[in-house]
Amino acid sequence: MAEKLSIDLVFDKNWCDIPASVKLKCxxxxxxxxxxxxxxTAKAERSLVDSQKINFLKGVFWGDSDDGAVQVQNASYWHVQNYDKTDSLYKVAQIWIDKSSKNGSIFQVSVDKIDSSFDEFLKHFTDRIVSKTKKRVRIRTNNPDSHILLERAVDKGIKAENLQFFRLMVISSEMKESEYDDSCKEWVCKMDPEVYLEEWEHEFSLAPYVNRK
Amino acid sequence: MSSTEQGTSSAAPAEPTTAPESAAAPEVPESFYYVHGKDKVVHKVSAGALQHSALIHGMISNLGYTEEQAKANPFPFENIDGDILQMVVDWCNQHKGKPTPPEDTNLPKQKEKLFDLVLAVNYLEIKELLTYCCKQVAMMVKGKSPEEIREIWMIPTDAEDEAAEKEAKKRAGKEAAGETAAAAGDAK
Structure with a gap:
């Protein structure tokens, strides 16, 4: 038995034998x-993984992965589809405020049609509102150079009956309202191109006739 | 390359395992150093190849070893298996004075060897090789579920960990009680 133990010690190295610094590298x-x-797998591994940041260029999460959402704070673009809670918009905005996130950071989310994420956002940032319409809310951050803009997708072309789409962006505080992008098709398609599918199919079926002209 | 054929004792490193690449006719004479692992097989390695290991490089610079002294006293790495040290020496020789490629496909794929290599490379502070090894370790669990990872890497569950901890505490308590009883007996 003792012999076997010594053989194990020599040859049977495994993940648990690796120092934490090397585990972190892996x-x-x-x-x-x-x-x-x-x-x-285990508590120890969990704390090791959590101690490391991930540098995301782009992130996509589905609605039930709120655990992952907490971890993705430093991505320049990420979105969550079919999120089933109303806290994503103000939570992400608060993270951006706390971390002084860079202009250009974007977060998009699709939620249920009757969801109150937009109202929750307003309630949370009442004292920061710069401008407010039914479609957009602009709030101040702690950085005088940056504002956060929340946009609701309003487009008759969207065929999703049960969904609404939001985009949250860190923008320059000097950005004028005339510079806002009134078309939401591009950013909604980035999340879920299928909501415009019928329109696409229609355009595609017309294409030969258009080309003939 | 069989280590038994080429092995020599640390006191007599007359037949080194690795033939130096530059032994043909080097224009500038190169210094060589000697290392051995757990199996006492001595490996002759050029100073250029050893540059990869921050640990050995530091030992050479700090100790001011001459080639003669190095020959008489190979660096002992008793904590590294012979075949693993051979792999490390081969890698250092292959990458001597060359820019390291972004991928290294020659690393061992077997779990046990790879972890042994990781430990050795970490100890010897060979930064680039450690990076390759870590990538290889990460590749072992690509696409695997938590259960599969636990199985591949033999990670104990929290329950198993707690049970082992309790067992260890119990054992330590018993040992302490035994020692106290023995001490009391001595005092009598």
């Missing part, structure tokens, strides 16, 4: 999905 080479899997 985690640094993992993709997000593997990191999430590893953090579910």
């Amino acid at each position: 985690i640094g080479k993992m993709e997000f999905k593997e990191r999430l899997s590893l953090r579910c």
Whole structure:
């Protein structure tokens, strides 16, 4: 038995024998999905994974992954589809305010049609509102150079009966209202192109006739 | 390359395992150093190749070893298996004075060897090789579920960990009680 133990010690090295500093390097080479899997294996691994930030260029999450949403704070663009709670907009905006996030940071979310995310956002930032319409809210941040703009997608072309789409952006405080992008098609399609599918199909079916002219 | 064929004791490193690349006819004479692992097989490595290891490089610079002294006293790495040290030496020789490629496909794929290599490379402070190894370790669990990762890397569950901890505490308590009883017996 003792002999076997000594053989194990010599040859049977494994993850648990690796120092934390090296484990962190290995985690640094993992993709997000593997990191999430590893953090579910044991408490010790969870705290190691959580101690490392992930540099996202783009992130996509589905509605039930609020655990992942908390971790993705430094992405320049990310979106959550079919989020089933009303807290995403003000929570992300608050993170951006706290972290003085850069202009150009974008977060998009699709929620249920009767969801009150927009109102929750207004309630949370009453004292920061710069301008407000049914479609947009602009709030101050702690950085005089940056504002946060919340936009609601309003477009008859959107065929999703049960969904509404929001875009949250860190913008320059000097941006004029005339510079706002009134078309939401592009950013909504980025999340869910299918909501415009019928329109696309229609355009596609007309294309040969248009070309003939 | 069999280590038994080329092995020598640390006191007599007459037949080094790795033939130096520059032994043919180097224009500038290169210094060589000697290392051995757990199996005492001595490996002759050029100073250029050893540059990869911050630990050995530091030892050479700080100790001011001459080649003669180095030959008589190979650097002992008793905590590293012979075959693992051989891999490390081969890698250092292959990448001597060359820019390191972004990928290294020659690393071992077997779990045990890879973790042994990771430990050795970390100890020897070979930054680039450690980066490759860590990437290889990460690749082992690509697309795997938590259960699969736990199985591949033999990670104990929290419950198993707690049970082991309790067991260890119990054992430590018993040992302490035994020691106290023995001390009391001595006092009598």
